[in-house]
Amino acid sequence: MSLTVTTHPEAVAQRGLPRFFSDMLVVTERNLIALVRLPQSLFFSSIQPIMFVLLFRYVFGGAITVPGRAYVDYLMPGIFVQTVAFGSIGTAIGLAEDLQKGLIERFRSLPMARSAVLAGRTSADLVRNIGVLILITVVGLLVGFRIQAGIWAFLGGLLLILIFAYALSWGFSIIGLLAPNTETAQVMSFPLLFPLTFASSAFVPVQSMPGWLQGFANNQPFSILVDAMRALSNGGPTSAYVIRALVWSIGILVVLAPYAASRFRRSF
Amino acid sequence: MAFAIEAEGLVKEFKGGIRAVDGLSLQVEAGTVFGLLGPNGAGKTTVVRILTTVFLPDSGRASVLGHDIVADAETVRANIGLAGQFAAVDENLTGLENLRMIGQLTRLGRRQAIARANDLLQLFELTDAAKRIAKTYSGGMRRRLDLAAALLHSPSVLFLDEPTTGLDPYSRQSLWGVIEELVNEGTTVLLTTQYLEEADRLAKVIAVVDRGKVIAEGTPTELKATLGATVIDLEMSSTDQADRVSTLLIEKTGKQARLVGASVKLPLEHGPSQVRELLQILEVAGLMPEHLNLREPSLDDVFLTLTGHMAEASTEGGRK
Ligand SMILES: Nc1ncnc2c1ncn2[C@@H]1O[C@H](COP(=O)(O)OP(=O)(O)OP(=O)(O)O)[C@@H](O)[C@H]1O
Ligand SMILES: [Mg+2]
Numbered sequence: 001m002s003l004t005v006t007t008h009p010e011a012v013a014q015r016g017l018p019r020f021f022s023d024m025l026v027v028t029e030r031n032l033i034a035l036v037r038l039p040q041s042l043f044f045s046s047i048q049p050i051m052f053v054l055l056f057r058y059v060f061g062g063a064i065t066v067p068g069r070a071y072v073d074y075l076m077p078g079i080f081v082q083t084v085a086f087g088s089i090g091t092a093i094g095l096a097e098d099l100q101k102g103l104i105e106r107f108r109s110l111p112m113a114r115s116a117v118l119a120g121r122t123s124a125d126l127v128r129n130i131g132v133l134i135l136i137t138v139v140g141l142l143v144g145f146r147i148q149a150g151i152w153a154f155l156g157g158l159l160l161i162l163i164f165a166y167a168l169s170w171g172f173s174i175i176g177l178l179a180p181n182t183e184t185a186q187v188m189s190f191p192l193l194f195p196l197t198f199a200s201s202a203f204v205p206v207q208s209m210p211g212w213l214q215g216f217a218n219n220q221p222f223s224i225l226v227d228a229m230r231a232l233s234n235g236g237p238t239s240a241y242v243i244r245a246l247v248w249s250i251g252i253l254v255v256l257a258p259y260a261a262s263r264f265r266r267s268f
Numbered sequence: 269m270a271f272a273i274e275a276e277g278l279v280k281e282f283k284g285g286i287r288a289v290d291g292l293s294l295q296v297e298a299g300t301v302f303g304l305l306g307p308n309g310a311g312k313t314t315v316v317r318i319l320t321t322v323f324l325p326d327s328g329r330a331s332v333l334g335h336d337i338v339a340d341a342e343t344v345r346a347n348i349g350l351a352g353q354f355a356a357v358d359e360n361l362t363g364l365e366n367l368r369m370i371g372q373l374t375r376l377g378r379r380q381a382i383a384r385a386n387d388l389l390q391l392f393e394l395t396d397a398a399k400r401i402a403k404t405y406s407g408g409m410r411r412r413l414d415l416a417a418a419l420l421h422s423p424s425v426l427f428l429d430e431p432t433t434g435l436d437p438y439s440r441q442s443l444w445g446v447i448e449e450l451v452n453e454g455t456t457v458l459l460t461t462q463y464l465e466e467a468d469r470l471a472k473v474i475a476v477v478d479r480g481k482v483i484a485e486g487t488p489t490e491l492k493a494t495l496g497a498t499v500i501d502l503e504m505s506s507t508d509q510a511d512r513v514s515t516l517l518i519e520k521t522g523k524q525a526r527l528v529g530a531s532v533k534l535p536l537e538h539g540p541s542q543v544r545e546l547l548q549i550l551e552v553a554g555l556m557p558e559h560l561n562l563r564e565p566s567l568d569d570v571f572l573t574l575t576g577h578m579a580e581a582s583t584e585g586g587r588k
Contacts, residue, residue, distance in 0.1 A: 013342035
């Protein structure tokens with residue numbers, strides 16, 4: 001069998017956007033294959049959020065009262081945000097693993113668009129989030145969640161969450177690049193996620209928290225996203241919430257994505 | 269252009285002040301195999317990573333096929349293949365998917381990537397495992413898959429970092445055959461190895477690297493000639509005796525012998541004529557060897573004399 005061409009015509013490097021998009025798709029596909037094949041990643045992205053729905057709906061929910069609506073309607077917007085937020089740990093772990101296994105080293109020696117490594121990772125996570133949000137919506141509907149603001153407002157809300165999740169993925173990719181291994185990536189992610197998820201309006205009204213916590217809980221981005229989603233599914237005025245949520249998401253994206261990309265380029 | 273790879277004064281320092289590469293220079297003639305030989309931590313992998321544009325050097329310059337590895341890294345990447353020291357295999361993909369992905373990323377196009385992947389899977393005897401997830405592969409199979417990945421786009425310059433570590437003797441032989449065939453077709457290969465036999469058999473020129481510098485360079489024959497024509501092995505009855513012989517030789521001849529277990533190895537610049545003198549010294553001291561053996565120097569002797577480290581310790585090669 002012939003191993004190579006007998007003469008070696010020198011290969012010319014390709015550049016530009018077509019290469020970037022083609023490489024991004026290849027890396028995205030590869031990450032999605034891994035997602036489907038890995039039982040633990042399927043667990044984290046689907047079973048875990050379902051358990052949170054059931055936990056808050058049937059275990060804690062009875063003890064929590066919220067003004068003016070059923071707790072399940074209050075809860076679900078919080079669950080949506082919590083789910084994509086916890087999911088972004090997967091971005092950090094996935095990248096840390098690729099670094100640890102030497103895959104990034106190989107990628108860096110290939111004539112591919114280097115930025116496609118991060119873009120392919122965050123795109124795969126975006127696809128995963130779309131699937132998970134659909135799943136959680138169905139589970140929510142099964143346990144009594146009702147969309148009062150209309151289907152288009154609700155879908156708009158999911159879109160808002162997806163944009164936010166995409167921005168978060170870029171942010172957590174920085175942790176993946178900094179962490180020496182997957183365990184550390186996980187350990188570094190939780191202290192960030194816990195206060196943002198639980199000291200927020202996701203599960204209980206902020207008014208029930210001590211005064212010193214309310215300032216943070218009212219103004220941090222997770223609460224803002226939850227409030228926007230709540231308005232878009234429970235009804236009520238929306239535009240102020242939506243604008244604030246978009247500003248946060250785009251703000252996170254334009255600051256952290258370039259930073260992640262430059263870290264990726266420089267960290268060797 | 270005669271040189272496929274040129275490097276001059278490469279330096280790479282890691283955080284914590286470790287100078288992994290410390291002013292290293294080399295030149296590799298196109299269409300030949302160049303061997304980098306050195307003990308653990310000598311900086312071989314770091315050099316390979318710099319030349320394959322994975323790391324940026326702190327200073328110095330290098331080029332591949334005349335293209336600067338920093339300024340024109342894109343062209344360099346389009347023309348090189350890398351099989352790193354630790355097989356970079358995606359464990360969640362099958363063998364075929366791994367190669368298809370790398371093929372697409374090296375600009376082959378999906379169809380062409382699959383065709384080429386199947387050829388290479390056959391060459392490395394992985395066809396039966398092509399549709400299995402790489403997680404289920406043995407160490408040697410991963411290694412072969414990784415080597416196949418380096419060959420996907422038929423690169424004209426190939427970097428192989430310890431390519432045969434972890435391969436069984438049969439696979440090693442067949443990889444040597446592949447490398448020889450590639451070189452016959454005009455490929456330039458830079459390989460690092462812990463196996464002197466491998467460097468001896470494949471490499472036209474060998475550079476011995478220690479502490480980030482090239483400390484000796486030449487053809488295998490030239491390197492062996494630096495030790496003189498002959499090496500004598502003195503097999504003593506115990507390591508204790510061997511120690512005493514070594515001390516005695518420094519005292520009487522000023523020469524540092526090498527100890528491997530109970531055997532003492534000493535290069536003789538003036539050939540067998542020195543044997544009588546040597547045996548007299550030993551007889552007077554009552555330290556006669558149980559056996560002795562006169563032979564040509566091996567690359568092993570060169571390597572150990574130059575680096576002063578033990579070969580046994582360098583073969584383990586732990587992960588960083
Ligand atoms: N990413 C890194 N960060 C910090 N130090 C490093 C890194 N990579 C290598 N080193 C250090 O640089 C030195 C050279 O390492 P390198 O891996 O290049 O050696 P080597 O010759 O390939 O060794 P081996 O035969 O064990 O593979 C070592 O001291 C190593 O600890
Ligand atoms: Mg090495």
